[in-house]
Amino acid sequence: MENELLTSSVLLRDVVDTDLVIFFAQQQDPTANHMAAFGARDPNSWETFSAHWAKNMAEATNTIKTILFRGAVAGHVVSFIHFDNVEVAYWLGQDYWGQGIATAALKLLLGQITLRPLYACAVKDNRASLRVLEKCGFVIAGEDTGFSHARDQEVEEFILILAA
Numbered sequence: 001m002e003n004e005l006l007t008s009s010v011l012l013r014d015v016v017d018t019d020l021v022i023f024f025a026q027q028q029d030p031t032a033n034h035m036a037a038f039g040a041r042d043p044n045s046w047e048t049f050s051a052h053w054a055k056n057m058a059e060a061t062n063t064i065k066t067i068l069f070r071g072a073v074a075g076h077v078v079s080f081i082h083f084d085n086v087e088v089a090y091w092l093g094q095d096y097w098g099q100g101i102a103t104a105a106l107k108l109l110l111g112q113i114t115l116r117p118l119y120a121c122a123v124k125d126n127r128a129s130l131r132v133l134e135k136c137g138f139v140i141a142g143e144d145t146g147f148s149h150a151r152d153q154e155v156e157e158f159i160l161i162l163a164a
């Protein structure tokens with residue numbers, strides 16, 4: 001089916017409006033916010049969330065996909081341009097963690113985006129995200145620091161690259 005890729009029970013499809021309320025609820029999860037560290041500055045603002053999503057969805061260079069797991073909206077996976085590099089990111093609802101879903105979803109996205117290199121970032125203590133990236137072939141290429149509003153402190157992150 002066009003715009004859909006299937007790997008076992010994980011499917012990517014284009015985002016539809018009804019997904020957004022689910023993504024917003026997932027964005028509000030304090031554990032996920034702490035983990036990601038660089039999520040929305042105010043994760044509880046629907047106005048900010050919807051403006052951010054409208055802008056990103058309208059940007060032709062972005063690839064934004066809903067992750068379905070056994071037909072349910074589990075989260076999203078994206079690629080976007082960040083400082084001239086194409087970067088990937090993902091976010092799942094907590095009910096879907098620990099089942100290989102992010103890894104499967106990122107592998108599906110990597111099959112859609114032929115451009116290399118691709119980049120990703122994860123705070124050094126986000127072991128799950130670092131493992132997802134490692135399982136998809138990314139390697140650590142550098143590090144950086146930045147202020148995390150979710151943690152209210154400066155945090156260290158790894159920059160990862162998928163070369164080929």
Ligand SMILES: CC(C)(COP(=O)(O)OP(=O)(O)OC[C@H]1O[C@@H](n2cnc3c(N)ncnc32)[C@H](O)[C@@H]1OP(=O)(O)O)[C@@H](O)C(=O)NCCC(=O)NCCS
Pocket residue numbers: 032033035036075089090091092093096097098099100101102103104121122123126127128129131132
């Ligand atoms: C990060 C996230 C996407 C991972 O999703 P997921 O579907 O649970 O990931 P997967 O199941 O595909 O893989 C997770 C891997 O990390 C491992 N892992 C999880 N927690 C870990 C920890 N604390 N220490 C070490 N490894 C850990 C898992 O064992 C698994 O590796 P394995 O397959 O070798 O056993 C999910 O937790 C999430 O959405 N978090 C909030 C948002 C976020 O952090 N996004 C990324 C921003 S960089």
